[in-house]
Amino acid sequence: MYEIAQKALALAMKNGADEADIYYVNSHSTSADIRKNAIEGAKEQFAEGIGIRAIVDGAVGFASTNIPDRLDDAVRIAVNSARVRESDPDWTALPSSEKYPGVSGTFDKRIVQMDLDECIDLALQMIEGANEGLNNGILATSGSFSRSHGKHLILNSNGVEVEEEGTSTSGFIDVITTQGDVATAYDFNVSRNLDIDFFQIGVNAAKLAQGSQNGISIKPHKTDVILHPFAFSDLIESAFAPSIDADNVQKGRSSLIGRLGEKLASSKLNIIDDGLMPNGIDTGISDDEGVPSKRTPVIENGVFKSYLYDSYTAGKEGVKSTGNASRHGYVSTPSVGLRNFIIEYPQSDIVSDTKNGVFVNTVIGAHTANAISGDFSVEARNAYIIRDGQIDTPVKSLMISGNIFEMLRNITGAGMDVRKVGGIVTPSIRVSGMSVIG
Amino acid sequence: MCDVDFFDSRIIEGTATSIILDNGKIEEISVNYTRGVGVRALCGGSWGFTSADGDFDLQKAIRASSELAHGMDLRTPKNKVELSPISMPVLKDIPRVKIDPMDIPIEDKVQFLKDIGDHAKTDGVSSTTAVYSESSLKVQYSSSEDVECEYELMHTGFAISAVATQNGAYQAGRESRFGVCGYELFEKYDAFALAVSAGKTAVELLGAKQAKGGNMPVILDPELAGVFAHEAVGHASEADLVLEGSSVLENKIGEQIASPLVSVIDDPTLHEYGYYPFDAEGVQSTGTTIIKDGMMESYLHSRETAACLGGTAGHSRAQGYSMPIVRMSNTYIDNGDSKFGEMLEDIGDGMYLIGSRGGQVNTGEGVFQFNAEKGYLIENGELTTLLRDVSLSGNTLEILKNINMVGNDLTMHSGRCGKNGQIAPVTDGSPHILITKALVGGA
Numbered sequence A: 001m002y003e004i005a006q007k008a009l010a011l012a013m014k015n016g017a018d019e020a021d022i023y024y025v026n027s028h029s030t031s032a033d034i035r036k037n038a039i040e041g042a043k044e045q046f047a048e049g050i051g052i053r054a055i056v057d058g059a060v061g062f063a064s065t066n067i068p069d070r071l072d073d074a075v076r077i078a079v080n081s082a083r084v085r086e087s088d089p090d091w092t093a094l095p096s097s098e099k100y101p102g103v104s105g106t107f108d109k110r111i112v113q114m115d116l117d118e119c120i121d122l123a124l125q126m127i128e129g130a131n132e133g134l135n136n137g138i139l140a141t142s143g144s145f146s147r148s149h150g151k152h153l154i155l156n157s158n159g160v161e162v163e164e165e166g167t168s169t170s171g172f173i174d175v176i177t178t179q180g181d182v183a184t185a186y187d188f189n190v191s192r193n194l195d196i197d198f199f200q201i202g203v204n205a206a207k208l209a210q211g212s213q214n215g216i217s218i219k220p221h222k223t224d225v226i227l228h229p230f231a232f233s234d235l236i237e238s239a240f241a242p243s244i245d246a247d248n249v250q251k252g253r254s255s256l257i258g259r260l261g262e263k264l265a266s267s268k269l270n271i272i273d274d275g276l277m278p279n280g281i282d283t284g285i286s287d288d289e290g291v292p293s294k295r296t297p298v299i300e301n302g303v304f305k306s307y308l309y310d311s312y313t314a315g316k317e318g319v320k321s322t323g324n325a326s327r328h329g330y331v332s333t334p335s336v337g338l339r340n341f342i343i344e345y346p347q348s349d350i351v352s353d354t355k356n357g358v359f360v361n362t363v364i365g366a367h368t369a370n371a372i373s374g375d376f377s378v379e380a381r382n383a384y385i386i387r388d389g390q391i392d393t394p395v396k397s398l399m400i401s402g403n404i405f406e407m408l409r410n411i412t413g414a415g416m417d418v419r420k421v422g423g424i425v426t427p428s429i430r431v432s433g434m435s436v437i438g
Numbered sequence B: 001m002c003d004v005d006f007f008d009s010r011i012i013e014g015t016a017t018s019i020i021l022d023n024g025k026i027e028e029i030s031v032n033y034t035r036g037v038g039v040r041a042l043c044g045g046s047w048g049f050t051s052a053d054g055d056f057d058l059q060k061a062i063r064a065s066s067e068l069a070h071g072m073d074l075r076t077p078k079n080k081v082e083l084s085p086i087s088m089p090v091l092k093d094i095p096r097v098k099i100d101p102m103d104i105p106i107e108d109k110v111q112f113l114k115d116i117g118d119h120a121k122t123d124g125v126s127s128t129t130a131v132y133s134e135s136s137l138k139v140q141y142s143s144s145e146d147v148e149c150e151y152e153l154m155h156t157g158f159a160i161s162a163v164a165t166q167n168g169a170y171q172a173g174r175e176s177r178f179g180v181c182g183y184e185l186f187e188k189y190d191a192f193a194l195a196v197s198a199g200k201t202a203v204e205l206l207g208a209k210q211a212k213g214g215n216m217p218v219i220l221d222p223e224l225a226g227v228f229a230h231e232a233v234g235h236a237s238e239a240d241l242v243l244e245g246s247s248v249l250e251n252k253i254g255e256q257i258a259s260p261l262v263s264v265i266d267d268p269t270l271h272e273y274g275y276y277p278f279d280a281e282g283v284q285s286t287g288t289t290i291i292k293d294g295m296m297e298s299y300l301h302s303r304e305t306a307a308c309l310g311g312t313a314g315h316s317r318a319q320g321y322s323m324p325i326v327r328m329s330n331t332y333i334d335n336g337d338s339k340f341g342e343m344l345e346d347i348g349d350g351m352y353l354i355g356s357r358g359g360q361v362n363t364g365e366g367v368f369q370f371n372a373e374k375g376y377l378i379e380n381g382e383l384t385t386l387l388r389d390v391s392l393s394g395n396t397l398e399i400l401k402n403i404n405m406v407g408n409d410l411t412m413h414s415g416r417c418g419k420n421g422q423i424a425p426v427t428d429g430s431p432h433i434l435i436t437k438a439l440v441g442g443a
Helices: A001-016 A067-086 A109-113 A115-132 A196-211 A229-244 A246-250 A311-317 A404-408 B058-075 B106-120 B192-205 B222-239 B239-243 B303-310 B340-345 B395-399
Strands: A019-036 A038-056 A059-065 A138-154 A161-177 A186-193 A221-227 A270-273 A295-300 A340-344 A356-366 A377-387 A391-396 A398-401 A412-413 A419-420 A424-426 A427-437 B006-022 B025-043 B047-053 B125-143 B149-166 B169-179 B212-218 B263-265 B288-292 B328-331 B351-356 B358-362 B366-372 B374-379 B383-390 B390-393 B403-405 B411-419 B420-430 B435-441
Touching: A001 A019, A001 A038, A001 A138, A019 A109, A019 A115, A038 A067, A038 A115, A038 B058, A059 A067, A067 B025, A067 B106, A109 A138, A109 A161, A109 B420, A115 A138, A115 A161, A115 A196, A115 A398, A115 B058, A138 A196, A161 A196, A186 A356, A186 A377, A186 A419, A196 A377, A196 B340, A221 A229, A229 A340, A229 A356, A229 A377, A229 A404, A229 A419, A229 A424, A246 A311, A246 B106, A270 B212, A340 A419, A356 B358, A377 B366, A391 B263, A398 B390, A398 B435, A427 B169, B006 B058, B006 B106, B006 B420, B025 B058, B025 B106, B047 B058, B106 B192, B125 B192, B149 B192, B149 B395, B169 B192, B169 B411, B212 B222, B212 B340, B212 B411, B222 B239, B222 B288, B222 B328, B222 B351, B222 B366, B222 B395, B222 B411, B222 B420, B239 B303, B340 B403, B340 B435, B390 B395, B395 B403, B395 B435
Parallel strands: A038 B047, A059 B025, A221 A356, A340 A424, B212 B351, B328 B420
Antiparallel strands: A019 A038, A019 A138, A038 A059, A138 A161, A161 A186, A221 A427, A270 A295, A270 A340, A356 A377, A377 A391, A377 A398, A398 A427, A412 A427, A419 A424, B006 B025, B006 B125, B025 B047, B125 B149, B149 B169, B212 B435, B263 B288, B263 B328, B351 B374, B358 B366, B366 B390, B374 B383, B390 B435, B403 B435, B411 B420
């Protein structure tokens, strides 16, 4: 793989690129899929491809391919595309070679060696969990176990050479009640290592669906809302993350323009973007263009400390990249993306500490949030009334609406239940005075 | 090789080009050449699936897939999966490209996109983005049942978004059009006028009021009603979801589930963005009436679900060389005979919801949530106050029954639909519809 990437890089320079970078990936993944309490089938994917970014006079061209015969064409068209564009005065340079930090917990040999039988076993564990001790009032409608092992290589004309290998496993399950009132729920977990309790994923989903049966309606009012990590991370990703993306900020598409140093949230709240977190889903020695990973406080004691940068947006502003260049495979150019995004707030037994309120497990429609203003209006799923510090009656249908920045100011508590929801790492979060419409 | 009951393969080869414009400057020009294969194998009740990139070895991929199916069937034997019968597809009426985008110099496309961006920058607009994309695709299907067929298809389209800012408030307006055609797309749609319209929407939303939530009668514009048809009705009628117990439409065939004014159709033969001549299982495409005059008539089927539930296959699709699943194509609520003016008169007081910023549905419980791009308060049959950040949520079966007027102005909107991590080009459509009671969410 190193030779192919080297060849593409040399060809790009020969074709007249001032700078170029190559992103090469090679991965193998396997999944066992669940349907209706049974394993429906297995999938295997062999993926391999290369993306070429060429810079001519400050303009970037990009092409990608997974066909070895088309590599020369792809390199040529990347350089030609760059030539079509006008020079970008904001372009500085591709990253240069640096010393890379060490990371841990991103590779598990057991995942590499896992065979089909083991994949089936772990998928079956989720189904067994869902049907455990409930007299079979639950059907696992769909779900999947998956494992993946991949390598990537980043090379550029400024001497960057980053090669990383990693693994991951994940499990998710969707369930529905088959006796009495119809209710659905899901649970999932993802890890870089083979340390997930797959049985528990099934148990959690089943409990949640059964607990949501015979929900009641409630009157529109303002109340304390506890958002489970699934619900909170969805809102953070859709309504908050776009505002700290330096690209959006530089283009005038963020509510946080010019607000560094401002107090945005309760002084007990910390939010950290961390590409180095041990065992993190988005952990690696570098970002997707070869900038060493680092830990960036975004909100510290309630104060807004930093936007997130890739090398282009950092160069434009004369600051250092925060190591947040992110690619969606080899077919796309890097852009700013979250790494492990860690939410910290003093933890307590949050439900007991809440006299009256609503507990929301998941939301649907978070992606419809206004990414600039932070306004959202979402449907809460598997929601419960909290009465006198205890989970009480389920709520049938509930809309919650608000504004993410207002929400950050109104955080008053966090649970003990920290979860890695993909790259977002958060406990349950309590927000006071949220609008709920039942 | 392992003994399997069936296998098939899809070889996909394509070239995709996209140009992204940001505030009048080219943000990205990107070209992708891709080739790959997806192989399915069926052994008893178990499916195996293998996909491989680039220079794959087809026989090796068939072997790998067969081994997966065989291994699964040994480990977890299940009832044998039957597939509905298939005949060789006949390709007819394939959309013909009039102007091949590959014949247009990239410089011209860049300039045209810049002009579109300029038109979106109406007074008060602070930033704009515009995207152009074209892709050519060649699909070759073959199976162990000796079905062999192939087609080539071109997709072209553009999207524009404008953002307006005032006193720390931001609002966006968006327009997009995609189709199964070449560069002649720009003859069908006036991209400049649409860009101006996106800009105007963003600016006018700055002055819009927050909606007050609650239950009320509403009129949906064709775009939002089309999203309802797709998200709430279409997904629940996908037979794989019905079979796994995740659809509120299970056991509803032959039942009056909607107002008699409502017919919902999914038709992949229409030359819209969701078009295909044969599906990902080599089945000739045909239109399917999901709801006819309020009566649930049919689910959308793959060969497996059609054999299991009875029905006609032809709705299997896959993103690239992924595993085919049951999908929609061009889904719409058919025309009724009401006029928009009559609806306003009939509704008296309520809300008019326009456009869509996306939505989600829980097909098992039959509940959905969509965000409109904007809305108007309706007072005494007149559109009055402009509203922003309005959402619509409810129970699919209740809403279907509560539709009491269907317009005669069916309009289609192209978009992309995600299911099981796969994205597919689709079109949604509807005329204006009036719903007597729905839950509107505001801020």
